Amino acid sequence: MSATRPEDQPTHEALRGPLEAWLNQKNQSLLEEVIATWQLAMERFHPDEALLDRLRQALPGPAAASTDHGDAMAAFAGALDLVEGAPSQGDLLKRLLDGLEPLVERSALFILKQGLASLYAQRGFEASAPLKPGAVVPPPDLEAVIQGLGRSLRKKGAGYSALLAVLSPYEATDLVILPIRHKRKAVALLLVDSGLRQKLDHPELVRALVLAASASLGSLAAGKDEPPQAMPHPLLQASASHQSSAPTQMVPDTIEAPPPADLDPKTRAAAERLARVLVGDVELYFPGKVAQAHSQGNLYGLLRDELERSRATFVERFGEDVEVQHRIFTSTVVHQLCDGDASKLGGAPWA
Amino acid sequence: MTFINYASREINCKIVYYGPGLCGKTTNIQWIFEQANPDKRGKLVSLATETDRTLFFDFLPLDMGMVKGFKVRFHLYTVPGQVFYDASRKLILRGCDGIIFVADSQKARMEANIESIANLATNLKENGFDVRSIPYVLQLNKRDMPSAVPAAEMERLLRFRGEPMIEAVASQGTGVIETLKAAARQILMELQKN
Numbered sequence: 001m002s003a004t005r006p007e008d009q010p011t012h013e014a015l016r017g018p019l020e021a022w023l024n025q026k027n028q029s030l031l032e033e034v035i036a037t038w039q040l041a042m043e044r045f046h047p048d049e050a051l052l053d054r055l056r057q058a059l060p061g062p063a064a065a066s067t068d069h070g071d072a073m074a075a076f077a078g079a080l081d082l083v084e085g086a087p088s089q090g091d092l093l094k095r096l097l098d099g100l101e102p103l104v105e106r107s108a109l110f111i112l113k114q115g116l117a118s119l120y121a122q123r124g125f126e127a128s129a130p131l132k133p134g135a136v137v138p139p140p141d142l143e144a145v146i147q148g149l150g151r152s153l154r155k156k157g158a159g160y161s162a163l164l165a166v167l168s169p170y171e172a173t174d175l176v177i178l179p180i181r182h183k184r185k186a187v188a189l190l191l192v193d194s195g196l197r198q199k200l201d202h203p204e205l206v207r208a209l210v211l212a213a214s215a216s217l218g219s220l221a222a223g224k225d226e227p228p229q230a231m232p233h234p235l236l237q238a239s240a241s242h243q244s245s246a247p248t249q250m251v252p253d254t255i256e257a258p259p260p261a262d263l264d265p266k267t268r269a270a271a272e273r274l275a276r277v278l279v280g281d282v283e284l285y286f287p288g289k290v291a292q293a294h295s296q297g298n299l300y301g302l303l304r305d306e307l308e309r310s311r312a313t314f315v316e317r318f319g320e321d322v323e324v325q326h327r328i329f330t331s332t333v334v335h336q337l338c339d340g341d342a343s344k345l346g347g348a349p350w351a
Numbered sequence: 352m353t354f355i356n357y358a359s360r361e362i363n364c365k366i367v368y369y370g371p372g373l374c375g376k377t378t379n380i381q382w383i384f385e386q387a388n389p390d391k392r393g394k395l396v397s398l399a400t401e402t403d404r405t406l407f408f409d410f411l412p413l414d415m416g417m418v419k420g421f422k423v424r425f426h427l428y429t430v431p432g433q434v435f436y437d438a439s440r441k442l443i444l445r446g447c448d449g450i451i452f453v454a455d456s457q458k459a460r461m462e463a464n465i466e467s468i469a470n471l472a473t474n475l476k477e478n479g480f481d482v483r484s485i486p487y488v489l490q491l492n493k494r495d496m497p498s499a500v501p502a503a504e505m506e507r508l509l510r511f512r513g514e515p516m517i518e519a520v521a522s523q524g525t526g527v528i529e530t531l532k533a534a535a536r537q538i539l540m541e542l543q544k545n
Contacts, residue, residue: 011398274434277466280459281372281433313435 005305075102076205083213089220093180093188096213097123103202103209105195108167109180110136111188112146115349116324117163120188124195125167135320136162137312143349145179146186152207153177163191174199178210182217263326271318275332278310283337290337293344299337300346307333311350323350355421362421364538365428365446366531369471370453371463372432375492378521379453380409380427383531386524387413415535425535434466441474449486449538450475451530453521454509456491456499464509482512486537489516490530495523 079099086092093109100107106124110117116135142159144150153159154176164171172193179186190210194200263271283290286303293299300307314329323329330351338344345351354363368376377397384395393412409429416423428447430440452471454464472482491505502518510516515533519526 273462273466277371277463278434280463281435284373285433309435313437 072103072202072205075099076202076209079103079209080212083209083216086216086220089217092213092216092220094121096190096209097121099209100192100206103205104192104200105197106168106172106193108163108191109188110163110191112186116320117142117189119166122167126170131166131168135324136166137315137320138162138349142177142189145177146189148179148181148184148186151178154203160191160193163189164193167191172196176200176203176206178207180210180217181214187217263322267318267322268326268328271314271322271326271328272332274317275314275329276336278314278329279332279336282306282310293337293346294339297338297341297344298346299333299344300348300351302346307348360421362418362423362542363426364423364448364535364542365426366449366451366534366538367444367447368427368429368451368453369440369444369467370432370492371455371460371467372434374432374453374455374460374464374467375519375521376429376432376453377409379451379490379492379519379527379530380411380429382521382524382527383413383427384411386528390414418539423539425531427531432467434470437470437474440470441477444474444478444480447478447480447485448541449488449534450482451488451490451534452509453490453492454505456493456505457496458498458500461500461505461508464505468509468511486534486541487512487514488530488534488537489514490519490521490526491516492519492521492526494518494525495520 079096079102082095082099083092086095097107097109101123104124106122108122108125109120111120113135115138117138118135138146139158139162141153141155141157142162145153145159156171156175159177160171160175163177172195174197175191175193178190178192180188180190190206192200192203192206200206282303286306289302290299293302311323311329315323318328330348334340334342334345334351342351355361356363368379370376381395384392391414396410398409409427411427413425413427414422415425428443430436430443450471452468468482475482475485489510491502493499494502502516506516515537517526517530517533519530521527
């Protein structure tokens with residue numbers, strides 16, 4: 001069971017108190033045990049002179065520390081040059097990742113299309129190919145950033161987990177997810193995390209570089225710097241002209257949408273039946289809200305949780321690709337709950 | 352799995368009411384609760400939403416008398432019917448001794464019945480059971496509805512192993528006790544066999 005429904009709130013509220021008290025008590029005793037163990041260990045700790053000597057020798061000279069900031073700024077300037085010199089939008093995205101390499105541990109770019117995020121390229125993650133096939137359905141925290149309700153995502157949560165699931169099984173302790181916008185619309189997401197380090201060293205430089213990339217994207221789209229043989233939607237084209245920045249992964253299929261493959265009749269029948277049953281459940285359990293949507297529209301606004309959960313069940317069984325290509329669930333919702341009028345569905349991200 | 356307590360000479364069996372959303376699983380169990388002798392029944396536990404829809408399960412312990420000197424107690428459970436509550440259904444099926452599948456007789460719910468039986472087979476398999484051999488009863492509920500599909504047609508669509516098939520109107524109590532008795536009989540026979 002995933003999201004909480006408003007009518008379940010009182011049950012959850014009733015359970016929360018005793019559970020929190022129990023957790024706090026457990027945490028307290030755990031903390032006491034840890035402190036006691038730590039104090040015991042500290043009493044037995046004797047500095048090893050040989051080790052301290054080795055550490056002293058390994059320390060860089062005083063000049064090295066003072067040049068850290070200078071190095072970062074030099075790397076940033078190089079990254080800006082790369083981004084500003086991009087001949088096309090596709091190339092710009094790859095250059096952005098290349099430019100970020102000296103500044104961050106791990107970075108990845110996801111292209112946004114039809115409300116879904118598809119991996120475009122990455123640097124520093126261990127997987128050479130996506131760990132999970134298909135596109136990512138943005139969870140609510142990520143959706144908020146895409147919709148412009150927040151500038152970035154700086155906390156671990158469903159959004160980070162969803163994107164990371166494609167790239168790596170290992171979470172980092174610090175991260176930032178930033179939207180790359182074109183004409184006020186998020187067209188891509190940049191995920192940057194601290195890898196094995198505790199913190200991101202230069203989150204503000206990353207942000208500045210993304211803003212520069214967004215601005216360059218706009219000017220390239222306007223045709224100011226576009227080469228004469230520009231592609232119809234350059235963001236979605238992988239340019240082979242730039243030798244120094246080969247992407248980890250070439251443009252995934254979900255970007256250059258392939259023609260929908262035929263679904264075998266048995267699978268299609270089963271998918272259609274599940275979609276009808278799922279949508280039928282929504283109709284059966286929430287007749288009032290469905291009737292309201294019939295007359296006033298905004299079905300998604302009224303039944304967001306139910307529709308998202310139903311769609312997730314459908315996608316779990318038949319795959320995101322099947323739904324993206326054949327839109328079986330979406331068309332069943334429109335047909336059964338919106339009188340065939342897609343505008344009554346409202347702002348569903350997958351519609 | 353039937354739990355036999357030799358010290359207290361008790362046999363505990365678990366029956367799960369399965370079926371699509373709003374088919375009448377909770378109505379069945381509520382009727383049994385209302386009709387049962389207060390001395391023989393336990394407390395009816397329902398984890399429901401504010402709109403009275405089963406959120407997790409209903410549970411009713413019921414004493415069924417003595418068999419060979421052992422007190423037999425049935426634990427009746429229902430599952431949430433909505434398709435996406437699958438994790439709860441899997442959990443509730445753990446250790447069950449018998450299934451009562453409550454089918455909704457309305458024409459519009461035939462696909463939901465079929466989907467739910469397929470889901471039952473999958474979830475039983477994941478719990479180490481076989482839908483073809485576990486004690487199982489098919490109840491055709493809501494026979495009083497104007498759009499009820501003929502029983503013969505439902506039998507063709509939903510009956511797959513010659514299991515007892517009982518027509519019911521759970522809201523009026525028709526067929527409810529018969530269904531439970533049919534399931535209990537199979538479970539006790541299975542118990543005797545083993």
